[in-house]
Amino acid sequence: MQVSNPNSLSSDNIAGSASLGGAGNSNAPSFQSLLDQLTNYVKETPGQRMFDSILAQLGITPQQFQNMSPADREKVEEKVRELMKKEVKEQQQQQQQQVQNQVQQSALQPNTSSSSSSSSSSSSSSSRHDKRSIDFSI
Numbered sequence: 001m002q003v004s005n006p007n008s009l010s011s012d013n014i015a016g017s018a019s020l021g022g023a024g025n026s027n028a029p030s031f032q033s034l035l036d037q038l039t040n041y042v043k044e045t046p047g048q049r050m051f052d053s054i055l056a057q058l059g060i061t062p063q064q065f066q067n068m069s070p071a072d073r074e075k076v077e078e079k080v081r082e083l084m085k086k087e088v089k090e091q092q093q094q095q096q097q098q099v100q101n102q103v104q105q106s107a108l109q110p111n112t113s114s115s116s117s118s119s120s121s122s123s124s125s126s127s128r129h130d131k132r133s134i135d136f137s138i
Contacts, residue, residue, distance in 0.1 A: 050084060050087070051080060051084070054080045054083045054084060054087075055076070055080065057083070058076070058079065058080075060076065
């Protein structure tokens with residue numbers, strides 16, 4: 001492919017050169033279709049991405065969902081809501097478990113500054129105790 005003006009590269013030209021690089025693989029998506037998919041994905045809200053992900057788990061494409069009758073669409077929406085609630089609940093449980101693990105790990109780690117100060121104070125109190133016992137014995 002020869003380009004007379006390098007500034008005239010368009011997405012069509014890039015897509016054409018990308019498809020040439022695919023050497024005989026006619027089933028591979030074109031560069032433009034991949035770019036369109038990425039653009040659509042970026043434009044979606046996180047909620048819409050989650051909805052589409054759950055639709056995919058159910059084996060339904062967004063296009064198929066749009067083409068459904070209102071009654072069928074309502075059934076699918078109800079199922080998606082149930083699965084979304086379940087997924088959110090699982091994520092919350094995982095986060096709580098992580099927090100609990102972190103708290104347990106920090107509780108198990110010895111605190112070196114407090115242990116050294118307590119040992120020095122205990123040794124000084126024992127030495128005072130020894131002096132008192134000596135004093136009492138006289």
